[in-house]
Every structure is written in C-alpha cells, then in structure tokens.
Amino acid sequence: MRRKFLWLMAGLATIVAAAALSFGRGIAPANTASTAAPPPSPRSTPDDTAPRDPRQTAQVRSYWQHQQFTQDTQRFFREAASLGPAERALRAQAVERNIDAHEQAGELQAGEAVLLRASLIRATERDPQRQMERIQDLALRYRSHTEQRMEAWAQQQQADPQFQDYKQRERAVMAEVAAMTQIPGGLSRNQYLQQRLQHEREVAYGRR
Amino acid sequence: MTFVRQTAAALMGTALTLTSASLLAAGPGDQSQLELLRKLASPRPADQPMVRLPRTDPYPLLTQTRPTAAKAYDPELFYVWQTVQLPAETGAVCGNGSPYKIFVSRVPDNANTVVYMEGGGACWDYGSCTGASGIRGARNPNGVPDDYMSLLNPGASLVSPFVTRLNPLDTAKTQGWNMVYIPYCTGDLYAGDKVVTYNDPSGEKPPIVWHHNGFRNTRAATAWIKQNFPRPTQMLSTGCSAGGAGSLIAYDTFRRDLAPDRSFLIDDSGPIFPTPTNGSPQQYPSQPLHNHIRAAWGLDDGPLAYLASGLPQMDTSELGTIYSALSSKYPNDRLGHAHFWQDLNYSSYSYERFHPDIQSAPNQTAKEQLIHGKWATDTGRLKDRLNGLDNFGGYFPQYRAVNESHCTTIIDFKNGDIQPQQLELRHFIDSVLDGNGKVLDATEDSDAADRAKPFNFLYWLIDQLL
Numbered sequence: 001m002r003r004k005f006l007w008l009m010a011g012l013a014t015i016v017a018a019a020a021l022s023f024g025r026g027i028a029p030a031n032t033a034s035t036a037a038p039p040p041s042p043r044s045t046p047d048d049t050a051p052r053d054p055r056q057t058a059q060v061r062s063y064w065q066h067q068q069f070t071q072d073t074q075r076f077f078r079e080a081a082s083l084g085p086a087e088r089a090l091r092a093q094a095v096e097r098n099i100d101a102h103e104q105a106g107e108l109q110a111g112e113a114v115l116l117r118a119s120l121i122r123a124t125e126r127d128p129q130r131q132m133e134r135i136q137d138l139a140l141r142y143r144s145h146t147e148q149r150m151e152a153w154a155q156q157q158q159a160d161p162q163f164q165d166y167k168q169r170e171r172a173v174m175a176e177v178a179a180m181t182q183i184p185g186g187l188s189r190n191q192y193l194q195q196r197l198q199h200e201r202e203v204a205y206g207r208r
Numbered sequence: 209m210t211f212v213r214q215t216a217a218a219l220m221g222t223a224l225t226l227t228s229a230s231l232l233a234a235g236p237g238d239q240s241q242l243e244l245l246r247k248l249a250s251p252r253p254a255d256q257p258m259v260r261l262p263r264t265d266p267y268p269l270l271t272q273t274r275p276t277a278a279k280a281y282d283p284e285l286f287y288v289w290q291t292v293q294l295p296a297e298t299g300a301v302c303g304n305g306s307p308y309k310i311f312v313s314r315v316p317d318n319a320n321t322v323v324y325m326e327g328g329g330a331c332w333d334y335g336s337c338t339g340a341s342g343i344r345g346a347r348n349p350n351g352v353p354d355d356y357m358s359l360l361n362p363g364a365s366l367v368s369p370f371v372t373r374l375n376p377l378d379t380a381k382t383q384g385w386n387m388v389y390i391p392y393c394t395g396d397l398y399a400g401d402k403v404v405t406y407n408d409p410s411g412e413k414p415p416i417v418w419h420h421n422g423f424r425n426t427r428a429a430t431a432w433i434k435q436n437f438p439r440p441t442q443m444l445s446t447g448c449s450a451g452g453a454g455s456l457i458a459y460d461t462f463r464r465d466l467a468p469d470r471s472f473l474i475d476d477s478g479p480i481f482p483t484p485t486n487g488s489p490q491q492y493p494s495q496p497l498h499n500h501i502r503a504a505w506g507l508d509d510g511p512l513a514y515l516a517s518g519l520p521q522m523d524t525s526e527l528g529t530i531y532s533a534l535s536s537k538y539p540n541d542r543l544g545h546a547h548f549w550q551d552l553n554y555s556s557y558s559y560e561r562f563h564p565d566i567q568s569a570p571n572q573t574a575k576e577q578l579i580h581g582k583w584a585t586d587t588g589r590l591k592d593r594l595n596g597l598d599n600f601g602g603y604f605p606q607y608r609a610v611n612e613s614h615c616t617t618i619i620d621f622k623n624g625d626i627q628p629q630q631l632e633l634r635h636f637i638d639s640v641l642d643g644n645g646k647v648l649d650a651t652e653d654s655d656a657a658d659r660a661k662p663f664n665f666l667y668w669l670i671d672q673l674l
Contacts, residue, residue, distance in 0.1 A: 059284060060245065063316055066287050070374055077376050103358075106288040107313075110360040111367035112374065115619075118666065119376035132665065139669055142360040150361070153353040163306055170305055170417055174405060190506060193403050197305075197419075201296035205307070 066107070069098045073116070080123040092124045114142050166204035173197055236320070236441050236470060244317045254283075256439045256467065267424065267514055269431035269465060270298040281436060286316045287373065289357040289389075292432060300428035302393035303337060303418050306351030310429050311389040313373070314437070320385040321440040323433070323462060324371040325426075327449030327478070327615070330557055331395030332504035334406040337418050344557055346395030347450075356391060368617050370446055370474075377620035377666075378634075381641060382444055386437060390429050390447075390454075397478070398422035398454030402506030420505045423514075426458045430465050443468035444641065448615040449554060452478025456545075459534055460518045463541070471538065472640055476617045477547040477554055481586040482528030482593055489563065493582035496562035498527055528593065535597040542647055544640040545594060546603040546616045546624070546633070547587070550655055552576060553614035555583040591651055601647030603636040606655035610667035619670055623661065626652040 076095050080088055096117070103113045118135045125131040157163050173196045177183075183192045278293040293309045294300040300308035328347025331337035336345040353359070369378040371387050394400055400420030407415045445455040445462050452475040459473050483492045485499065502508050512524040519533035534543060547554070559582050560566050560575070569575035587604060594602030607613050608623045616624040616633055624633030631650050639648035 059286060059316065062286055063244075066373075073374055073376075106290075106358070107373065109289065109357045109367055109372060112372040114360060115367065115372075116374065116376055118669070135665075135669055136672075139360075139672065146359040146361060149353065149355065149359050150350070154350050156353075157306060157350060166305060174403075174417055178405075188509060190402055190509060194401075197403060198296055198299060198301075201301065201305070201307075205296055 066102075069102055072098065077119060077123060088124060092120055096120055110142055110146070114139065162204050162206070166201050169200040169204060170197060173200060254434070254436050254438060256434050266510055267427045267461075269434065270428060271431045271435050273297060281312070283314070283436065286314050289313050291354045291356070293354075294425075294428045294432060298428035298431060299421075299424040301419050301421050301425070302348065302351040303331075303346070303395055303420070304349060304351050304393075305417060305419060308393065308421075308425050308428070309352050309354065309356070309391065310432065311357050311391070312437075313387040313389075315384060315386055318385065319438040319440055320382070320442040321388065321433070321437060321466075321468070322370055322382040322385050322444045322446065323388045323390065323429075323455070323458075324368065325390045325398060325445075325447030325451035325454040325458070326392040327447060327451040328392045329395065330397060330450060330501070331418075332501060334408050334416065337395055337406055338416060344553075344560075346392070348391065348393035349395075352391045352393050357389065367619070368446075368448065368476075369621060370444065370617060375620075378622070380621075380637070385442075385444075386440075388429070388433055388437075390426070390451075392422075392450055392454075394420055394422040394425060396420040396422040396501070396505045397450045397457065398426050399457050399501075399507055399511050400505030401510045402504070404504070422454070422505075423457075423511045426454065427461070430458075430462060434465055440466055440468035440471075442470045442472070444472045444474065446472075446474040446476065446617070447478065448476040448618050449478055452476040452545075452547075452615075453480060454478065456480060456530060456534075457515065459543075460515065460537065463538065464518065471541045473534070473541070473543040474617065474637065474640055475545045477551060477615045479545065479547055479554070479586070479590055480527050480530055482526060482589050483586075485525045491585075493563070493586050494558055497558050500562065528590065531590075531593060531600055532597065535600040539599060541599060542640045542643065543597075543600040544603065544636060544647055545590070545600070546605075546636060548605055548607060548613040548616065548624070549584065549587060549652065550580065550607040550613040551583060552579065552612040555579045556612075558583070558586075591649075595649050598646045601636065601639060601649050602651070603633065603648065604651040605633070605658070606652045607658040608667075609658075609661070609664055610670055619667070623658070623664070623667075625658075626650050627657045628652065628654075 073095050076091050080092070083091065099108070099113060099116050099120075102108050108116070117138055121131055121134045121138065125134060173193070177189065177193045177196060180189070183189050185192065187195070272295050274297075278295075279291065281290055281292050289311050290313070291309055292312055293307050295307070302308050326347065329336075329345055331346035331349075334340070335343040337349060339345050339349040348361075367375070369375045369380045370382045371389060373383050375383065390398075392398070395418075399422055401423045402420045404418050404420065405415050406418055443462070443466060445459050446452070447455040455473060456475040456478060457480075463471055481492075481494045483494045483498050485495075487495045489495045502512075505511075508524075512527075515530070516522045516524050519530065519537055521529065521536045522533035523529040531545070534541075556579055559579055563578070563582070566575055566578045569578055591602050591604055594600050603616070603624075603626075605616065605624045605626050608616070610619065610623075617637070621633045621637060624636075625631060629650055629652075631648075636648050636650065
C-alpha cells in the first residue's frame with residue numbers, strides 16, 4: 001500500500017513538474033525544426049467532436065509556429081554577421097521560406113515583408129552594388145504589384161453594381177437636398193443629407 | 209505513514225514550485241501559460257457590454273445588427289490581418305462613398321491593444337481630395353481595398369515598429385499586442401463630419417461628392433473594438449501625421465469607451481498647434497488653416513462640441529487646448545507628442561496654400577525657408593505648452609533624412625536623436641510607455657549633427673517608394 005502510494009505520488013509529481021518545465025521553456029511541438037518552422041498548415045476551426053487536447057488545436061500550432069518564426073528570424077539577424085557563408089545562406093533561405101509562408105498566410109503587412117526581405121539581402125549579399133540592385137528590384141516588385149492591385153481596385157469599384165447604385169442615388173439625393181428650402185426634423189442641411197445618404201448606402205448594400 | 213506524508217509533500221511541493229514559477233505572467237495584460245493554452249483552445253470573447261448611449265448622443269457607438277456578405281471576423285484566428293468591413297448602418301464610409309474598413313490582428317496571450325491610425329495628408333477641395341498632381345492631397349481617394357495590408361501603399365508601407373509583429377530594425381512592446389489598424393480615406397485628420405460637393409476648377413470633369421466622415425469612422429471603429437476585443441489591459445493610441453492628429457483627437461473617446469486599465473498616447477507629427485481663432489496669421493501661422501478646416505470639414509457643426517463635452521478644459525476657439533485638456537482629465541495616463549523641427553510635410557500642408565508670402569516666394573529655397581520659419585513659431589509655442597504638463601511630454605528633434613523629416617516613429621525609431629542631451633527617440637518612447645514620473649520633454653537646437661550623418665540606404669529606398 002505504502003509502495004503503491006509512493007509510486008502514485010512520484011508519478012503525479014513527475015507529470016506536473018514535466019508540464020511546468022515544458023510550459024516555462026515554451027517547448028514547441030515536435031514538428032518544428034531547429035532553425036525553421038514548417039509553413040503553417042491551412043487554418044481550420046477545431047473539430048468540435050475531437051477530444052479537447054489544447055496542445056493539438058490549430059490555434060496552439062499556429063501560436064507555436066508564430067513564436068518559432070519570430071525567434072528564428074530574430075536569431076538569424078543577430079547572428080548573421082558571425083556565421084560562415086554556407087550556414088548563413090542556408091539559414092537565410094529557411095528564414096525566407098518562412099517569410100513567404102507567413103506573408104501568404106496574411107500575418108505580415110507588405111511593408112513589414114519588404115523590410116524583412118531587404119534586411120535578409122543586406123545580411124547575405126556582401127557586394128554593396130549588388131545589394132542595392134537586389135533591394136531596388138525587391139521594392140519595385142512590391143510597388144508594381146501594388147499599382148496593379150490599386151488599378152484593379154479602382155476598376156472593381158467602377159464595375160461594382162452596389163457601389164454604382166449608391167453613387168447614382170447619391171447624386172440624386174445631393175441635388176434634391178441642395179434644392180430644399182426647408183430641412184425637416186430640425187436638422188441642419190448637412191445632418192439631413194448625411195442621414196439620407198446613409199439610408200441610400202444601406203439600401204444599395206442590401207441592408208434594407 | 210510519516211515517511212509517506214513527508215515524501216508526498218516534498219514531491220508535490222517541488223512540482224508546485226516549478227509549476228508556479230513557470231505560470232507567472234510577464235507583465236500587465238499578459239496571461240500565464242495555462243491561461244494561454246486555455247485561451248488558444250477557447251479564445252476569450254469580448255467582455256465589454258455595449259451600453260446604449262442616450263439617443264441624444266450625436267455620435268453613438270453603432271454596430272452591425274445583421275449579417276452581411278462581407279467575410280466575417282474570426283475571433284479564433286491569431287496573428288493574421290483580418291479585414292473588417294464596417295457596414296453602412298455604423299455610420300462609417302470612405303470619402304468617395306465606398307465602404308469603410310479596418311484591419312485587425314489578434315494575439316492569444318494578452319489583452320493589450322494598440323490602435324494605430326494611419327496618416328496620409330489632408331484635403332479640402334477638388335484637387336486635393338481627388339489626388340490631382342502637383343497638389344498635396346490625401347490618402348486613398350478611391351477608398352480602401354480588402355487586401356490593403358498586403359499592398360505596399362505608402363500609407364501602409366511606412367510601417368511603424370509599433371504595429372508590426374516582426375520588425376528587423378526596432379522592437380516595441382506593442383509588437384506582441386492585439387493590433388487595430390485604422391486606415392485613412394477621408395482627408396480630414398479623422399475630425400470631419402460633413403458631406404460636400406467639390407467642383408473641378410477646370411470645369412472638365414464632373415463634380416465629386418466627398419464624405420469628410422473621419423469622426424464617425426473613428427466612432428464606428430471604436431464600437432467594433434468594444435464589441436469584439438476584450439477590454440484592454442494596456443492601450444496605446446498612436447499614429448503618424450494625420451494619424452497622429454487623429455490619435456490625439458480620438459483619445460478621450462477611446463479612453464472612455466474602451467476603458468483600458470492603463471493608457472498611453474503618442475501623437476507622432478500630427479500637431480494641433482495652440483492657435484486662437486481670432487489670432488493673427490503672422491503670430492499664429494496655423495490660424496488660416498484652422499479656420500479653413502473648421503468650415504471645410506464641419507468641425508463646428510458637431511465634432512468640436514462633442515469633444516469639448518468630454519474635455520471640460522478644452523476651448524473650442526483654441527484647438528491646441530486639447531493637449532492641456534487631456535492632460536488634466538487623465539492625470540495618470542502617459543501622453544506624448546513628437547515631431548521634427550525641420551518637418552517639411554505637415555508644415556507645407558499647414559501653410560503653403562494659406563500664406564501669400566509663401567505663394568509669392570521667388571524660388572523653392574525661399575519658400576521652404578518661410579515654411580520652416582512659421583513651423584518654428586508654432587512648434588516653439590507647442591513645446592512650451594507641453595513643458596508645463598507633467599504627464600504630456602514633448603520631444604522635438606531637428607532632422608531625419610527621410611520623408612521630409614516627417615514622422616519620427618515610422619520605419620524605425622532611429623535618427624530621431626537629440627545628440628547634445630544624448631537622447632534617442634527610444635528614450636522618449638520608453639518614458640511614455642514604461643516610465644514613471646514626468647514624461648520626458650526634450651528639444652534640439654541645431655540640425656548640424658543630423659545632417660552630418662552618413663548616407664542611409666534604407667531611408668533612400670523608402671523615399672523612392674514614396
């Protein structure tokens with residue numbers, strides 16, 4: 001009885017201590033590599049019918065992957081200058097793959113990604129002239145993509161039936177209210193105009 | 209049995225000690241590891257009930273009441289920038305009449321929140337609001353696309369370390385916080401409340417209807433944050449340029465409605481200079497600008513009175529009193545303002561279209577000298593005002609070789625140094641966010657040391673992007 005009790009206590013204490021140690025060190029699940037986290041898996045909501053093991057939920061994996069990405073990237077930039085060329089190139093490639101993955105996943109703003117990629121170039125490209133050329137190419141690539149998207153956005157608005165419907169209603173209401181000699185409800189002309197236009201937006205975008 | 213008890217106690221004590229040590233939270237708003245795992249499995253919902261303000265409130269917090277076709281916000285998605293379209297019923301709209309959006313990125317391990325208001329000029333006529341060339345205008349004349357955060361739009365690309373998760377150039381404690389990015393598409397420093405028709409002065413193009421709706425957009429964003437985020441433990445309201453002014457203007461209502469435990473403000477390069485309405489333009493160079501935007505943006509028809517109703521010490525006939533008013537109302541908050549003495553961007557907006565001497569200057573050099581002179585007059589007055597406010601610091605370095613010395617906290621926190629006092633911008637930021645006692649005040653007299661710095665390739669690159 002005594003022996004059983006001792007084993008039970010020892011086992012319980014060991015489990016609790018191991019959990020405490022792993023939480024304290026923030027040990028990531030076994031699927032993270034030493035220098036690079038794998039690309040995040042497609043996000044999905046947890047399966048409500050699965051047993052509730054918090055370590056296995058998509059959110060937990062996402063959290064640890066993000067932490068690993070952050071730590072690996074920061075560690076690389078700290079250590080890059082002291083690394084040998086081969087190791088520096090290898091680790092830079094891993095960081096770049098992670099930047100690609102996390103940018104694709106929507107975790108990085110464009111400006112953030114450009115700064116990270118530019119910093120990678122500065123850490124790995126020794127020739128100043130080549131460094132400048134590569135960073136300029138990088139900036140132009142992002143700038144070009146942005147210009148294309150903003151142009152597409154402007155065209156999308158022109159073709160958006162809801163937006164165009166609203167703009168048509170807007171013109172009509174502006175003309176109507178401008179011609180009014182009395183504004184109802186004790187409102188100012190601007191207040192009345194804003195209320196009317198909000199109503200038109202709600203109609204155009206299907207809320208009324 | 210005694211041995212059993214003693215052994216069990218020792219083992220449990222060891223385990224509990226190890227467990228406790230690892231479970232201590234790191235700072236205000238941070239959760240322990242157990243709480244983190246619990247939250248990852250079941251994210252903490254928003255915990256601030258939406259209280260219906262009296263119907264007499266001219267700017268109520270309005271939220272979405274019915275589902276829309278727009279992609280729904282996912283509270284269980286962490287680190288990803290999510291687009292939140294604020295429907296028409298919230299009162300939000302971009303200048304061109306298109307739907308307004310904000311962008312949010314949540315973290316699982318704390319309730320701290322940074323609300324970042326985007327900068328991007330100002331507009332008050334056809335040319336400036338439509339992005340006509342040759343005129344300083346306003347950001348996003350065509351509204352804000354859903355994938356805005358993935359585009360290198362200058363307004364978004366001049367990323368501040370405050371609102372990036374992984375910045376290779378600088379760190380800030382907000383990089384681990386919940387983030388709300390409020391884009392700028394109304395050209396009114398987030399203060400306007402007026403719908404106007406602007407006519408093309410050339411008569412070639414049809415007039416445009418423009419919604420100076422910044423004040424209501426901010427209220428709608430506040431409502432969304434209150435409804436969907438947990439109440440902040442720490443909150444930073446910040447932004448640069450128009451965003452800095454916007455964060456200053458919105459601070460009282462953010463503070464009231466989001467109710468953080470601890471709150472901070474950093475207005476970067478969005479000054480609202482002490483300027484009486486009836487002051488002379490020679491003595492108060494921002495007077496013509498202030499009077500113009502009052503009319504153009506409808507400030508006197510709602511927003512100013514609403515602000516003043518919550519800030520007893522604010523005098524709506526002198527807009528710079530907002531600094532004193534915030535300082536007085538929130539004595540335990542830590543507030544800060546920073547901008548460069550050599551700022552040529554905000555200063556140009558403020559003066560070049562309002563002062564005949566600038567308009568008739570013989571060349572660009574003469575024009576810039578006049579602008580710098582007026583800016584120095586205004587800056588000196590603001591500096592003196594902030595010097596008298598213990599919890600509202602003013603940090604005024606001279607010059608940085610990027611973006612016309614406009615904005616101190618974009619790209620990185622470097623080169624906003626005040627060399628004679630051996631101060632870096634980071635000292636000021638730390639004083640606001642982590643300091644005790646009086647918030648740092650500092651100013652730099654000469655730009656010689658700044659201009660003597662070596663060529664900065666990164667800044668040069670950023671300027672090309674701009």
